[in-house]
């Protein structure tokens with residue numbers, strides 16, 4: 001469902017080439033729930049942006065639902081839902097329900113199907129109390145639930161989430177997590193999320209990809225991840241160990 005083959009992305013910054021992502025190869029099968037971890041600046045968001053077609057790889061190949069995301073961005077948009085936790089895709093000054101209607105028009109979703117889906121999402125995400133509220137007046141937790149609904153209204157096969165629980169309180173996080181598990185279990189939606197919250201990994205992800213210095217540093221189950229450290233280490237200890245081990249790697253910047 002998601003495939004990268006030696007994918008790389010560079011940026012030119014003040015006379016130097018930054019290798020944000022390099023030689024990244026992995027496959028995610030339909031219905032998987034995968035977490036992507038990595039220290040700040042590791043290349044997670046760049047990877048997500050290549051998967052959504054926002055960025056074109058400068059080397060290698062990326063496929064999502066059989067499509068090249070940067071060439072088939074419109075076709076892919078119908079099959080993928082995307083949420084950036086730090087940036088809303090909703091219309092700031094419009095009530096949430098108007099944003100949803102715009103999503104319906106953009107994605108050309110049949111009105112009846114849209115209403116069924118909207119009712120399901122309103123119930124599952126408990127949106128009922130604030131669909132008439134302008135997005136700018138929503139709390140972060142409400143806004144995130146709105147963003148998730150907007151990303152799923154066209155019933156995509158793949159859901160890509162960049163830090164979906166960032167800034168949320170424990171109760172809001174628990175609500176979002178149980179919703180995501182339900183979407184994955186009931187609709188078979190393939191989910192890939194990036195996070196710095198190891199609670200997301202423990203509670204949601206069967207598989208973990210760890211990116212460090214733009215490269216894939218680990219790919220396996222949460223059990224495999226825990227087995228990389230001896231004894232009774234916590235997941236925080238295991239991940240800290242892997243992140244600090246990566247510090248010895250060369251910096252991803254070289255002169256042009």
Ligand SMILES: Nc1ncnc2c1ncn2[C@@H]1O[C@H](COP(=O)(O)OP(=O)(O)OP(=O)(O)O)[C@@H](O)[C@H]1O
Nearest residue numbers: 011013018020038039040041042043044045046047
């Ligand atoms: N548009 C850009 N122009 C120049 N450099 C960029 C750009 N986007 C990302 N980078 C650089 O690429 C590297 C990877 O950044 P990226 O945002 O993918 O990391 P990340 O793993 O998502 O980090 P974080 O966890 O802090 O969000 C960093 O060195 C970053 O400065």
